[in-house]
Amino acid sequence: MTNSPCPHPDNKPFSGQPEKEKTWGGKRFRAGPVAWVIYFNMPTDTKRVRGPEVSQSPSLFSCDPAAVLPSKGPRADGRRRDQVDVRPVFVRCGLVSQAKGSAYLEAGNTKLMCCVYGPRETDRKDETDMKCGRLTTDMRFAPFSCPERGSWIQGSQDKDFSLMLHESLQPAICLHKYPRSQIEVSVMVLENSGSVLAHAVTCASLALADAGIEMYDLVLGCSMRQDGTSYVVDPSYMEENGCSSVSCENQGGLTVAFLPSLNQISGLQSDGDMTEETLTAGVRTCIEGCYKLYPVIQRALTKAVRKAAPSQSES
Amino acid sequence: MARVQVSEAEKVYILHGIRDDLRVDGRGCEDYRHMEIETDVVSNTDGSAKVTLGHTAVLVGVKAEIGKPRPTVPTEGYLEFFVDCSANATPEFEGRGGEELGTELSNTLYKVFNNKRSIDLKSLCICAGEHCWVLYVDVLLLQCDGNLYDAISVAIKAALFNTKIPKVHISSDDEGGKEIELSDDPYDCMRLNVENVPCIVTLCKVGHRHVVDATLQEKACSVASLIISVTHKGTITCMRKVGGGSLDPESIFEMTEAGKRVGKALHAPLMKLLEQEESLGKKRQKVYTCFPGLPLVSPQPPREESGAK
Numbered sequence: 001m002t003n004s005p006c007p008h009p010d011n012k013p014f015s016g017q018p019e020k021e022k023t024w025g026g027k028r029f030r031a032g033p034v035a036w037v038i039y040f041n042m043p044t045d046t047k048r049v050r051g052p053e054v055s056q057s058p059s060l061f062s063c064d065p066a067a068v069l070p071s072k073g074p075r076a077d078g079r080r081r082d083q084v085d086v087r088p089v090f091v092r093c094g095l096v097s098q099a100k101g102s103a104y105l106e107a108g109n110t111k112l113m114c115c116v117y118g119p120r121e122t123d124r125k126d127e128t129d130m131k132c133g134r135l136t137t138d139m140r141f142a143p144f145s146c147p148e149r150g151s152w153i154q155g156s157q158d159k160d161f162s163l164m165l166h167e168s169l170q171p172a173i174c175l176h177k178y179p180r181s182q183i184e185v186s187v188m189v190l191e192n193s194g195s196v197l198a199h200a201v202t203c204a205s206l207a208l209a210d211a212g213i214e215m216y217d218l219v220l221g222c223s224m225r226q227d228g229t230s231y232v233v234d235p236s237y238m239e240e241n242g243c244s245s246v247s248c249e250n251q252g253g254l255t256v257a258f259l260p261s262l263n264q265i266s267g268l269q270s271d272g273d274m275t276e277e278t279l280t281a282g283v284r285t286c287i288e289g290c291y292k293l294y295p296v297i298q299r300a301l302t303k304a305v306r307k308a309a310p311s312q313s314e315s
Numbered sequence: 316m317a318r319v320q321v322s323e324a325e326k327v328y329i330l331h332g333i334r335d336d337l338r339v340d341g342r343g344c345e346d347y348r349h350m351e352i353e354t355d356v357v358s359n360t361d362g363s364a365k366v367t368l369g370h371t372a373v374l375v376g377v378k379a380e381i382g383k384p385r386p387t388v389p390t391e392g393y394l395e396f397f398v399d400c401s402a403n404a405t406p407e408f409e410g411r412g413g414e415e416l417g418t419e420l421s422n423t424l425y426k427v428f429n430n431k432r433s434i435d436l437k438s439l440c441i442c443a444g445e446h447c448w449v450l451y452v453d454v455l456l457l458q459c460d461g462n463l464y465d466a467i468s469v470a471i472k473a474a475l476f477n478t479k480i481p482k483v484h485i486s487s488d489d490e491g492g493k494e495i496e497l498s499d500d501p502y503d504c505m506r507l508n509v510e511n512v513p514c515i516v517t518l519c520k521v522g523h524r525h526v527v528d529a530t531l532q533e534k535a536c537s538v539a540s541l542i543i544s545v546t547h548k549g550t551i552t553c554m555r556k557v558g559g560g561s562l563d564p565e566s567i568f569e570m571t572e573a574g575k576r577v578g579k580a581l582h583a584p585l586m587k588l589l590e591q592e593e594s595l596g597k598k599r600q601k602v603y604t605c606f607p608g609l610p611l612v613s614p615q616p617p618r619e620e621s622g623a624k
Contacts, residue, residue: 056386160422171539171561252430252552264561268541270554273430276575279551280568287564 057148075232075239077108084288086222086234089296091203093210093304101211103300105203108236109193114203116211119181133178137166138186139200145192147237161197168201168221168257168267174214183213194236198223201257201267202293209301217262218297222289223255224282226274231282233289250274256286260294318407321535329536330522339532345577347528352469352585354477354592362478366470369530370460373467375452375474379481381495382449384440392439392447396424398454398467405459413456420454420467427468427544427553432511434475441483446495448480461531464542468515469585475512476589479504513544513552514585516578518570520562525570527577541570545578547586 072081079085087108096102099115122134139161143150154162165187173183185208187200198221205219225235228250232239240253252272258265265287270279321329329339336344348369357363360376367373384391398420400413407413428434439448452474454467482503484496498504519529519537526533529540538560544553554571556562562570 156418156422159418163419163422167556167559170559250550254554259561262561263563265556265564265567266561268554268556268562268567269426271426271429271552273432273546273550273552275550276571279554279571283564283567 059147072230075236077236079232079234081230081232084233084285084292086289086292089199089202089293091206091297091300093206093300094307099207099211101207101209101213103203103207103210105199105206107193107195107199107234109191110189110196110199111191111193112187112189112196112200112203114185114187114200114207116183116185116204116207116213118183118211119178119213122180122182131176131179133173133175133180134182135166135170135173135175136182136184137162137169137204138184139165139189140187141189141192141196145189161200164197164255164267164269165200165204169204169208169219171264171266172205172215172217172219172259173208174216177214183208192237194238194240195221195223195234195255197221197255197269198234198257202297206297206301210304217259217264218294218301219257219259219266220290220293220297221255221257221267222286222293223253224285224289225253226272226278226282227251231285233285250278254279254282254286256283256290258287258290260291319531319535321532325532326536329533333521333524333526333533336524338526340530342528344524345527345573347465347581348530350469352473352588352592354473354589360474361480362474362476364470364473364477366466366473367458368460368462368466368469368528370458371462371466372457373463373470374455374457375467375470376455377474377478378451378453379448379478380451381441381446384444384447388436389444390440391436392441392449393436394428394434394450394452396421396428396452396454398424398456400456403458404456408456420463423464423542423553423555424452424454424467424471426555427513427515430552432546432550433513433552434511435508438505438507439480441495442485442493445493450475450478459531461534462517462528464515464517465528468513468544469581472509472512472514472585473589475507476509476593478507480507481505510586511546511548513546514578514581515542515544515553516574516581517542518574520560520566520570525566525573527573541567541574543571543574543578545575545581547579547582549575549579551575 075081079087090106092104094102095104095113096115099117101116102114104113119133140154140158141150143152165185169185185204187204189196189200201219201221205215208215209218222233223235224231224233225239235253250273252270252274254270255267256265257267265283268283274282332338333344338344340348342348351367352364354364356365356374357376361379362377363375365372365374385393398417400408400417402409402413439450441447452471454470456463482498482505484498485493486496487493516527517529517540518525518527519534519540521529521533521537529537537558539556539558539562541562542553542555542557543551545551551571
């Protein structure tokens, strides 16, 4: 594939897939699977795309979305500030027929789905525990899920989310009932509109329940964002990433995973800079938010069980 | 994470001891082990520190490089964290074994420093939108004996305190092009204000009580721990539950309060120690090689003060 004289009769530079090759405005290009290759008296290095090494989303250079968010009055989506006002949630079980259990969750524009596979034999024989099953979690963001395009490869942020998901779910699952086996939980975020981790925890626990994995309790997630003296529960993407430039005191985010009927916190994560009192109040607020979610998730689960029951009795 | 096998009888012994506020090594529930801090240990870095806490040994090197500021914050520099779990800490870390723990630790460090107060990032800006200082904070675990988070955070604070960033001079020529000149004089440097850099306190829930600075044996008896990063003012920059168990909300509130108290008391003696060591200058004995177990000389009180019980 060089510019050296080609043995082909009509002097085409490619030997493979000649039928796909087209001439367009004097430039010959190949609609092949490699990349855009433009032939126009170019030197031998033809595979390289001569663009800038890194590209950035144009949204960065247009108006700044993270500039100033009002810290008073109603929120952009009409919810109330300083109230446990979570977004209405839509949940469904049994979405993916191939998986043992699956769930889909939508809260505002945050959309994610979760699949549970297993219990089955472990991949890693060296880490097989004779007494206890293994839980693996994998959380990924679709490249188009955030305003800026992400990569398909799991970054360190995704790994961090996976770990948090793992720690939040593990206390709820009766892993001792599944010796020498592995349960796989994978969450795919289709659209990120804030509070992703909290909703991922809820969705994953629902999918686990749908898969019939024995659990002590459902795990519910809720997050909040403190901004000076006011706070917002279940923040949207804008509220999560934008900051009001008024003060930098007492700002931060908090995510809590909660087991409602056991009254236990299985996951907790905060960042920013908050006083202890704010943080304590924040945890209480998040627990309250989890209780609001509880009946919705229970209803979705009973609906899924009812749907599954007649077909099982037939067979 | 490095683990040890603890028998049932040992567990009961440790649990009952902690219930009576008496730990295996004679400490109280909110006491740290003997801590040794030494700064300026690696000559090729811009700032470095070695911290040993019991048998846990951590080496931190800070390197400053000129980079491009992030497009979202053109007037600020940034910090990059990398934690390397070397195989000499424990054989489990061989190959890719330490990778998981390394990413977990570094991700937590990003969270700990994810606020405007910890480090004045604006002071790292050289030329808005074009050049800034990037501080690469590389953490090397030399030995693991529990409580990695606390040791790492203290080491990072000491290394950042020790960091000397050369002053830069920007000159522009006639065509509007800019030239950056680095100062040759090693004393003509910028120091960072580390007053607000938080320290991490890890609280391990053992039985009905919680302990600070758990050893590996104590860690094996606990189901979950809470890591809290506390600034000198007592504000909390990061809180995280780690481990496979769950915690009661009330005990989380209790642990937050204890963590705040312990963490707040950690800062003043630490800063005093760092300043004291700095003032000794070249007179003190320096260790340039970094092997665990080498005797380190550093002026310090026998034990870090850790607040009231």
